[in-house]
Amino acid sequence: MKNLALVAALGLSALAMPALADDYPQRDIDLVVPFAPGGSVDTTSRIIAETANSILEGGELVVVNRGGGGGIVGQTSVSMAAPDGYSILAMTSSVVTNPLMKGATYSIDDFRPVALYNLDPEVIAVPMDSPFETAQDFIDAATAEPLSIVVAGIGTSHHLSGLAIERVTDMTFNYIPTSGFGAQVQAVVGGHADGALWPMGEAMAQAQAGGVRLLAIAQEERNPDFPDVPTFQEAGIDIPIFATFRGWAVPAGTPDDVVATLSNLMQSVYEDEAYRERMTNAGFVPVFRDADAFQAVISDYATRTGAIIEEAGLGQ
Amino acid sequence: MDAILLGFQTLATPMVLFMLVTGLFAGMIVGSIPGINDNIAFAVFIPFSFAMPPDQALALMVGVYCAAATGGAIPAIVIKVPGTASSLLTAEDGNAMARKGMAGRALSIAITSSVIGGIISSIVLLFFAPSLASVALRFGYVENFALAILGLSSVVGLLRGNVIKGAIAAIIGLTVATIGFSPVTGFPRYTFGNINMIEGIPFVPLLVGLFGVAALLDLMVDIFRDRKDNKPLSKLPEIGSLLLPRALMRRLWPVWLSGAAIGNVIGMLPGAGMLMAIFLAYDNAARRFRRLYAGKPGEEAWGEGVPEGVAAPESANNAVTASSMVPLLSLGIPGNSTSALFIGALALHGMVPGPLLFSQHGNIAWMIIVAFLVANLLMWPVAFLVIRSVSKSIFSIPKEVLVGVIAMLCFIGAYSDGANTFNMWVALVAGLVAFVMRMTKIPLGPAILGLVLGPQLESSLNNSLLISRGDWLVFIDPINHPISAGMIFVSALLWIVPVVLNFLPKKAA
Known part of the structure; x- marks a missing residue:
């Protein structure tokens, strides 16, 4: 009987002990x-x-x-x-x-x-047949008048990245909230909007397939898969990283x-x-x-x- | 052609074919159980698929996806409970036929229509996927808005006699659709502070409630009524002969072709989905029926056991399955919520749907396409086997037991979509609402359509106007948006023509 109590007590204390690595x-x-x-x-x-x-x-x-x-x-x-x-x-x-x-x-x-x-850094993507060939074209156009930009939704981190860009540049965006990445691809590749703010992870496949063109990537160094695409800072957007x-x-x-x-x-x-x-x-x-x-x-x-x-x- | 052969080679290994057939049986059964649908089946299955080779996992998913759309018709016909949302309309004429002792014929029409719709759209997928994908791209926000309007307008054709109740139903659906985030402001609305409703009422448990739980309540009322009258429980209709007379086949061919065509087009368009396809096909078949057969001797009234009422929605919903893969495989854009789950399954195996899929994983991409064709060919025997064995034994279960089984499955199904107990409440409340609607003769169809199209209507309208800077004329702009202008025009006709016809003097019969 005594032994049993001892075993029970030991068992309980083992349960109560903090987990050690x-x-x-x-x-x-x-x-x-x-x-x-x-x-x-x-x-x-x-x-x-x-x-x-x-x-x-x-x-x-x-x-x-x-x-x-x-x-x-x-x-x-x-x-x-x-x-x-x-x-x-x-x-x-x-x-x-x-x-x-x-x-x-x-x-x-x-x-x-x-x-x-x-x-997952933020990227600026435009349709393949967009008139904006470079980040500078895009910045000039968005400075002249608001561009329609697809984002995943109002209040998502992609919308916030757009607001961050507007804070540090003279660009203005007309946010087009579109839920679901598929619907966003449809809007951009189909040329129904001027561009999109996307996570690199999802944009990559579309860019490699030639449906969209990436203009700038919000990370500190260039992406080895896209050596020609400038970082935000190189493009003149003073945000070192937004990911x-x-x-x-x-x-x-x-x-x-x-x-x-x-x-x-x-x-x-x-x-x-x-x-x-x-x-x-x-x-x-x-x-x-x-x-x-x-x-x-x-x-x-x-x-x-x-x-x-x-x-x-x-x-x- | 080499690519198609590659697809066949990938598919033609014993394990992959076995998985496809397993998927067909599983999908047929999942579809035929009210309360469980292909979405739930995938949610449960996707984690398991991680451990399987990709070809087997995807073959199984194709099987389930194709067969679930067919299986839904079985309980719709036998007990007037749609097994899936896509057989919502089949329940009307299908069950009416069953009550007249033609359950077998109704089931046979449903299966044959499904198989024909499925095969046609698989062939379209096989040969025209890349060229059709560009059509999907022409659909922007403006076109999506016009499409939603067209979908809602198709309801008008279904509302003979009780326009007000139909309108009430549509408004209920549209209202419930506003719960959750406003796409315009990003703020939640009508969530009553409940975090679970922040993205809207979870859709899968909602459907489980509207179809499964509501059916349960119906069955219970039946049982109580029989008890009160001291009658032995009324039996479910016998299935009977499954043979289709040749004359009937000839008569249904045009319906199958137009149903398949509608399903093909709607399936390709992201955001439209099966429900819109069945409504448009049903509406279209109803018009044809009224023109050619209505009032002739030996013909039933529409909604009371007309074969076209089963053939049209069933050929359309199966045509949607394969064609929803057109934009998914070639662009990475899912045609509906079920095909969206294929993205997840592909991603788990390190594949991204879209143009790169064909160059990087051509064998898998083509296998999926070929699997749709093979699945639809095999579906015919599988469907008859399931009806003759499983369905027969399910429907021979005493009604009291059936109630318990359906209840359990509904709540498990609702819960398993996200492992969230809140979903079970959603299913229960939705079931009660659907039951009250049925008691008060408010049709469920327009409510579901409102529910599905509400968010699309709101966000496509908002986004179209944002891009056009507030110009409402974009929707009827014949130069920049001819597709939208056309759809708005057809929608307007759907509203105006019945009114005008009412005022014209009736022709002497």
């Missing part, structure tokens, strides 16, 4: 994708999970789709999950803007960044060693050549930034967009 993970880890299956976050998460599970010991990374509310439902669920490392959010830039614009109840401080795996990001975050309060374990896991995944090839084929440039560097990216994005949201009166 040595014995983490002991069971499967949920990687929560706050969207339905089939989207970019879902696709990249599954590619990561496949490689991660060949490395991870003690448990599996399980992709869980928790859609609804434009990502807010799944994001909120992770913000309220136990900070034990068994709930990871596939975190996108919308985590920064949703509390400001869409009334999400969590705050960005409810999450602790783990690692970044993809940065949506994809990474991992865990609930605030998750122990340091667990975050380190997950960050190291992501690094090992990144170092796998087959993984990088799969990501590239799916249209996403694989990168790796650890927790601190990812935090810096998030803070930079938050500062940049916070000011724009306030100026444009998009907050609520």
Whole structure:
């Protein structure tokens, strides 16, 4: 009887002990994708999970789709999950803007960044038969009179990138909100609008296929696949980088060693050549930034967009 | 031609063909169960497909996609419950035929129409995809607005007698469609602070409610009525002979061809979808029927068991499946929400739909195209097998048990779209609303059309006017927007002609 009590007490204390990196993970880890299956976050998460599970010991990374509310439902669920490392959010830039614009109840401080795996810079794309051959043509035209520019929706990061451009140049845009990338391609390739602000990941295939022309890319250095396309700064738009990001975050309060374990896991995944090839084929440039560097990216994005949201009166 | 052969070679491996046939059976069953549709089936399946080779995964999806549009007709005819939204109209004449002891004939017409519609559009996809893709590109915001107007106008033809109730239904649909983000301002509206409604009422659970849950309530009323009258439960109609007389085939050919043509055109246009195709085809067939057969001896009244009423929507909805792949494969633009899920499945296997697909993964691209043709050819025997075996046993289940089974499937289906419990509430409330609408004889069709076309109407109108700088004449501009002008003109005729005919003196019969 005494022994049994002892065993029970030991068992209880083992449960109550904080997870140490040595014995983490002991069971499967949920990687929560706050969207339905089939989207970019879902696709990249599954590619990561496949490689991660060949490395991870003690448990599996399980992709869980928790859609609804434009990502807010799944994001909120992770913000309220136990900070034990068994709930990871596939975190996108919308985590920064949703509390400001869409009334999400969590705050960005409810999450602790783990690692970044993809940065998707904004590009200016025009139809192939557009009169704008260069970024300068485009800038001149948009300075003379507003150009009709397709964006994914009012208040999306692509709309915000347009507002950011308007802030630092004399250009003006007439935003055409079009949901769904397919419909946007139809509008631009079909020549129904003057151009679009798109994420590079999705624009790339259309540009390579010759449906659209890229005029400028919002990142610090030129893209090796498009050596002739200038960066925003080279084109005369003073924005060094404007990119949506994809990474991992865990609930605030998750122990340091667990975050380190997950960050190291992501690094090992990144170092796998087959993984990088799969990501590239799916249209996403694989990168790796650890927790601190990812935090810096998030803070930079938050500062940049916070000011724009306030100026444009998009907050609520 | 080499490319097509390559597609056949990829398809003609035992495992890939096996997956295609499995998909056909699965799709037929998924389609024939109210409350579950191809969207839900894909949402559940896509994560699994990650572990499969791409050719097998996509073959299975093609099978499910083609067969689900056909399977929906089975419960529509037998118990007047559309298995999928695309068989909404089939339930009218199809079930009327079944009640007159011709369930087998109605089912046979539905399947044959589906197969013919599917084959025609597969052939179009096989040979004309690249040239037709450029037609899809001509559809900008202005054309999409005109198309939505045309779709809504097709309802007029369906509203003999109860125009007011039809209008109420359309307004209900359009109103519900305004919930969620305003595309114009980016602010949420009518969400009552509920985060789950921020992108609008989730559409898949909504359909589950309108068709599945509402059917459930209907069945329960039936059971209570029978109990009250102390009668043994009324039996479901016998399926009976599936043979189609030759004269009937001859009579239906023009309907099949025009239904397939409408489905082909609508399927290619992004944002239109199956519902618009079935409404236009049904409306078109109704006009032809009134011109040629109505009032003749031995003919039923429209809506009370006319074979054209089954043939038109069924040939149109299956024509949409293959043709919705035209813009998807050649441009990366999905024709409807189901074909959009193919993008996800392709992306999981490192492929991006669009022009590059043919150069980088030609075998897969052509296999998908060829698979549509083969799927539609194989669908005929599969459909008869399913009706003779599975459907027969499903419909021989006692009604009380059927209610429980459908209830469970509806809520699982609603939940599995996003793993969100809110969806189950959506399905329940939508089911109650649809049930009340049926009790008060407000037609469901116009409401669904309003629901589907509402967002397209609003955002295409807004965007057209933004681009034209507020000039409303763009919609009827015959030089820059001839397609739009044409569609607006036809829509106007749909409204005006019945009114004018009413005022003309009636011809002596």
